Amino acid sequence: YGSMAGLVKRNPAFSELNAEDIRYFEGILGEKNVIQDDERLMTANTDWMRKYKGSSKLMLLPKSTEEVSQILKYCNSRCLAVVPQGGNTGLVGGSVPVFDEVIINLSSMNNIISFDKVSGILVCEAGCILENLIAFLDNEGFIMPLDLGAKGSCQIGGNISTNAGGLRLLRYGSLHGTVLGLEAVLANGNVLDILGTLRKDNTGYDLKHLFIGSEGSLGIVTKVSILTPPKLSSVNVAFLACKDYDSCQFQRLISGILDGSLSLLVYVSVVLSGILLSSFRFRIRLIILRLLQDAKRKLGEILSAFEFLDSQAMDLVLHHLEGVRNPLPPSRHNFYLLIETTGSDESNDKQKLEAFLLRSLENGLISDGVLAQDINQASSFWRIREGIPEALLKAGAVYKYDLSIPVEKMYNLVEEMQDRLGNVAKTVAYGHLGDGNLHLNVSSPQYDDKILAQIEPFVYEWTSKYRGSISAEHGLGLMKANEILYSKSVETVQLMASIKKLLDPREILNPYKVLPQSLISAC
Ligand code: FAD
Ligand code: 2HG
Ligand code: ZN
Structure with a gap:
């Protein structure tokens, strides 16, 4: 698939699913929410670009925080690895299993819990589809502070977990500013309730930020409280x-x-x-x-x-x-x-x-x-x-790079890439210019390792040279887990690994993603 997933090895410390596990999950979720049929699994195992493909034999559809908690508690005790999944529109191979991880999909947790018309604060479950929230708020005379092309499928829990930027970040800022609180289930099944609805709260560390952009590696986000701006005419x-x-x-x-x-x-x-x-x-x-x-x-x-x-x-x-x-x-x-x-x-x-x-x-x-x-x-x-x-997907194979680069340097990279690739592949550039976010895509009819070798590590080295970010808004996922040092110092990454270890000591949550595999020592 051109995804480099083949370079990762399954961590043998993780258990393999057995019949008793299935019985347990059916006991807590009911049979129809324990998915084993090939067709549905194939969809859930494959990412939006059809580039990353796992081989999970099980997808679970919890309906409540309590069910998510029971699932994780069990998986943690059995050392079963899991992948939290929202709308599966992620672009870095983070939302699908690499091997046989259990998929926990949040789509059945899609209730709006409350909306306060005075403050504009919306509280909802993580599986709400962004477009549905936009439609709900439109009726109330408000808008979501984020909007993206994937709105028809992506979920607010996925948006928060990737810290999605999108088309109007320039105006409404990042989710680190608009998310007021959240509820997350930790790897051991404990429920962390920091679902505040206050604009101001300086009582100690603001832990919600750990879950914004951590791509399902620290916990499963189950509820969200978000500040929404009024709709202007x-x-x-x-x-x-x-x-x-x-x-x-x-x-x-x-x-x-x-x-x-x-x-x-x-x-x-x-x-x-x-x-x-x-x-x-x-x-x-x-x-x-x-x-x-x-x-x-x-x-x-x-x-x-x-x-x-x-x-x-x-x-x-x-x-x-x-x-x-x-x-x-x-x-x-x-x-x-x-x-x-x-x-x-x-x-x-x-x-x-x-x-x-x-x-x-x-x-x-x-x-x-x-x-x-x-x-x-x-x-x-x-x-x-x-x-x-979507057009790129229809054109064939695509190598995606989502970069923060000082605006004045942005197009230099595109030109250098064009020069490197010549007629071998097309260089396509677009993005959120107002935020200094370039989407550099290389499109060719098929995936080809020779093309990849022309692009990487060149693109990361170039970005690093100008102190840019190798992931402006899509996250690291599987694609860039091993490239994090191009944008973060060793000390920073080590601290991230310690936080991961503290919250998820057996490292069952979304393994092989976000942090380099060399730091992983599961179960
Ligand atoms: P998924 O793809 O299912 O998951 C993404 C990551 O979050 C995975 O690591 C997964 O494990 C984790 N995750 C999902 N739900 C949870 C949860 N409840 N708790 C914990 N972890 C969870 N991104 C942008 O930032 N800006 C854009 O403008 C943008 N435009 C896009 C346009 C298109 C057409 C497409 C296909 C994608 C686009 N994206 C964009 C990327 C993607 O849509 C976003 O990253 C989105 O936020 C992912 O949401 P999702 O529900 O699909 O999450
Ligand atoms: C967008 O802004 C998305 O359209 C997708 O973030 C970017 O396809 C991409 O590279
Ligand atoms: Zn974008």
């Missing part, structure tokens, strides 16, 4: 393009000279250095950076998304997704941006965005753009951006 979405540097830069310089902000000397030296550097790509970067800075300043508090995709990503979406069209007239654009504003003053917000777009056009920062005229057009713009992972 005015949402505007613009889809923009930067065609190429020369036309943009030329216009910018000419208008600069005309309005006197640039001297002829500067013009000449910029043109000369342009020729000397002769890097069209370098020039594009300047434009994107300027746009991001301007958007932050000029749109300020109403800016709610700043996403980008390059022309390879656009081509893929247009080619593989039915009914998707480029909203801009046909022309070769190198970069596209999706900018969204959300505010409460219809005319003021629109005016602000229009003024920003006009200025950017005049300055030559964008070469074309369109402002959505209604909600359907806005969704069609979002469909382009959100559809890229």
